Amino acid sequence: xxxxxxxxxxxxxxxxxxxxxxxxxxxxxxxxxxxxxxxxxxxxxxxxxxxxxxxxxxxxxxxxxxxxxxxxxxxxxxxxxxxxxxxxxxxxxxxxxxxxxxxxxxxxxxxxxxxxxxxxxxxxxxxxxxxxxxxxxxxxxxxxxxxxxxxxxxxxxxxxxxxxxxxxxxxxxxxxxxxxxxx
Numbered sequence: 075x076x077x078x079x080x081x082x083x084x085x086x087x088x089x090x091x092x093x094x095x096x097x098x099x100x101x102x103x104x105x106x107x108x109x110x111x112x113x114x115x116x117x118x119x120x121x122x123x124x125x126x127x128x129x130x131x132x133x134x135x136x137x138x139x140x141x142x143x144x145x146x147x148x149x150x151x152x153x154x155x156x157x158x159x160x161x162x163x164x165x166x167x168x169x170x171x172x173x174x175x176x177x178x179x180x181x182x183x184x185x186x187x188x189x190x191x192x193x194x195x196x197x198x199x200x201x202x203x204x205x206x207x208x209x210x211x212x213x214x215x216x217x218x219x220x221x222x223x224x225x226x227x228x229x230x231x232x233x234x235x236x237x238x239x240x241x242x243x244x245x246x247x248x249x250x251x252x253x254x255x256x257x
Contacts, residue, residue, distance in 0.1 A: 128154065136162045139169045148172045151179040158186045218247055 112130070116123040132140060132153045143153045152172050156165045168189075172182055207224050214222035218236060220243065226232035238244040 131157060136165055138166050142169050142173065149179065152177075152182050155179055155182040155186050158190060164189065218250060220247065 110118070112126045113123045116126045119126075129150070132143060132150060134157060135143075135153055139148075139153060139156060142148050143150055148169055152169070156168060159165045159168065168182070168185060171177065171185075177185070207226065211222055211224045214224075214234070214236075220239070221237040223235045224232060225235065236247060238247055
């Protein structure tokens with residue numbers, strides 16, 4: 075049961091608002107229903123105007139996704155990432171995937187970005203010696219102890235990418251390369 079709290083009926087009670095989650099969740103009533111401005115609502119519930127604005131943006135999501143946020147199946151951070159998808163069905167499908175696969179907000183943002191900007195598959199030239207480069211890539215992975223990829227741009231040009239997962243990991247890789255250089 076949701077109560078509305080128009081300004082004429084007196085001060086909004088912080089406890090009632092929090093209990094009904096009317097300000098802190100996507101089920102937030104619109105400011106015109108409260109007859110209050112966002113900064114007034116923020117003051118009444120001891121939240122920043124930015125927090126209120128972020129919560130209100132979640133109202134643009136489909137009802138199903140809003141319900142998933144309210145039921146804490148996904149976070150409001152996931153919801154904000156889903157806002158970048160214009161297709162309601164895609165929002166709902168991805169929200170289900172977020173819940174099922176326990177995706178992080180960052181992973182969700184990457185998926186949304188990929189969905190919004192699908193890469194055209196380049197016709198990569200197939201080289202007869204690709205197996206040699208795959209072998210070299212695997213040797214690098216074993217030596218360095220992290221993911222390494224070799225990306226060929228032409229028959230005799232390309233780049234080597236080495237992943238690192240922390241500052242310490244980067245320093246370890248640099249030290250390893252320095253030792254190799256000195257030998």
